[in-house]
Amino acid sequence: MPELPEVETVRRGLAPVMEGACFAKVDVRRGDLRWPLPKDFARRLKGRTVTSVGRRAKYLLIDLASGDVLLMHLGMSGSFHVFRGGGDKALGRYHHERARHASHDHVVFHMSSSAIVTFNDPRRFGSMKIVAREKLDAEPLLRSLGPEPLGNVFDAAMLAAACMGKKTSLKAALLDQRVVAGLGNIYVCEALHRARLSPKRMASTIAGRSGAPNERAERLVEGIKAVLYDAIEAGGSSLRDHKRPDGELGMFQHRFRVYDREDQKCPTTGCRGVVKRIVQNGRSTFYCPVCQK
Numbered sequence: 001m002p003e004l005p006e007v008e009t010v011r012r013g014l015a016p017v018m019e020g021a022c023f024a025k026v027d028v029r030r031g032d033l034r035w036p037l038p039k040d041f042a043r044r045l046k047g048r049t050v051t052s053v054g055r056r057a058k059y060l061l062i063d064l065a066s067g068d069v070l071l072m073h074l075g076m077s078g079s080f081h082v083f084r085g086g087g088d089k090a091l092g093r094y095h096h097e098r099a100r101h102a103s104h105d106h107v108v109f110h111m112s113s114s115a116i117v118t119f120n121d122p123r124r125f126g127s128m129k130i131v132a133r134e135k136l137d138a139e140p141l142l143r144s145l146g147p148e149p150l151g152n153v154f155d156a157a158m159l160a161a162a163c164m165g166k167k168t169s170l171k172a173a174l175l176d177q178r179v180v181a182g183l184g185n186i187y188v189c190e191a192l193h194r195a196r197l198s199p200k201r202m203a204s205t206i207a208g209r210s211g212a213p214n215e216r217a218e219r220l221v222e223g224i225k226a227v228l229y230d231a232i233e234a235g236g237s238s239l240r241d242h243k244r245p246d247g248e249l250g251m252f253q254h255r256f257r258v259y260d261r262e263d264q265k266c267p268t269t270g271c272r273g274v275v276k277r278i279v280q281n282g283r284s285t286f287y288c289p290v291c292q293k
């Protein structure tokens with residue numbers, strides 16, 4: 001499932017072809033994604049200009065000059081493909097690529113920039129919704145999301161306060177989108193390894209009794225930010241479904257330190273540990289029992 005770095009990579013691929021362009025035509029082939037698309041979906045987009053392509057956690061937010069926001073989520077297997085128009089070559093490539101994927105191309109945006117943006121989603125857990133910008137704060141999908149981990153306000157004090165008194169594991173706390181938004185299994189494992197903290201440690205132990213952050217909280221925030229920046233720079237991780245909108249693969253899977261590396265040597269300098277896999281809340285956790293305490 002795409003996590004924050006993969007969605008940010010998608011945002012960066014869509015922004016150059018969508019910002020400043022308008023929707024010339026919106027082709028809905030299958031409206032039954034995770035939730036049915038609204039009946040007026042195409043009508044509310046057609047002819048509207050995109051003012052910005054943003055992101056909140058794992059959601060893409062396409063702001064329109066009309067005051068509406070197109071809210072999109074990739075779900076489990078959703079991906080966008082950009083075909084730049086202008087010339088037979090690009091068009092040929094579009095038709096060729098489409099022939100392979102067409103049955104899963106559920107929504108096709110034809111932009112006035114002559115770019116064609118397709119949303120492909122074999123499992124159809126992705127979603128799209130149009131919300132008025134002024135009602136975005138009350139939007140149920142976004143309302144309960146915790147802080148953006150790469151935002152300026154996210155720091156050790158904020159994370160410690162959210163974990164104060166929590167009797168769950170640190171791993172479970174970081175997967176909780178109300179504590180911090182956008183992290184999933186891969187980047188939680190990687191951030192904990194960078195912070196040298198055990199995924200089994202009680203979440204409450206990164207805060208003092210008053211809720212003040214301790215040194216573990218500082219390390220954890222540093223680890224989270226560092227792994228996300230590195231992953232975005234590498235174009236995200238391509239495990240099963242993630243590709244950048246230009247069709248290129250993300251490369252961060254080659255730089256995992258613990259994720260999916262069971263029985264391999266821990267990459268921490270000077271550590272003689274071996275990466276172990278355990279199951280927490282029904283999902284695999286990868287960590288080094290030697291240097292992660």
Ligand SMILES: [Zn+2]
Nearest residue numbers: 266271288291
């Ligand atoms: Zn280690």
